[in-house]
Amino acid sequence: MFGSWGEQVKHIHFHVIPCSSAMPVGNLELLIYLRKKKLVNQLGLGKWVSDAEAAEINQELKQYFKMLI
Numbered sequence: 461m462f463g464s465w466g467e468q469v470k471h472i473h474f475h476v477i478p479c480s481s482a483m484p485v486g487n488l489e490l491l492i493y494l495r496k497k498k499l500v501n502q503l504g505l506g507k508w509v510s511d512a513e514a515a516e517i518n519q520e521l522k523q524y525f526k527m528l529i
Contacts, residue, residue, distance in 0.1 A: 476517055 484493050500506050509517070 474521065476521070 484490055497508060501508065
């Protein structure tokens with residue numbers, strides 16, 4: 461439980477960030493890079509991964525977390 465309002469954790473969100481050699485090193489540089497990539501994606505000018513790749517990663521993560529429970 462979190463806080464004093466009796467909230468319970470129902471689910472957790474994970475964000476998978478693809479790591480490439482083009483990604484900058486350092487917190488500030490990485491933050492700027494990720495914001496720029498998000499803006500490009502929101503404008504419809506590109507995607508980090510295809511929908512098929514995202515679905516495949518999703519399935520792999522589901523199987524991995526099922527093994528942990």
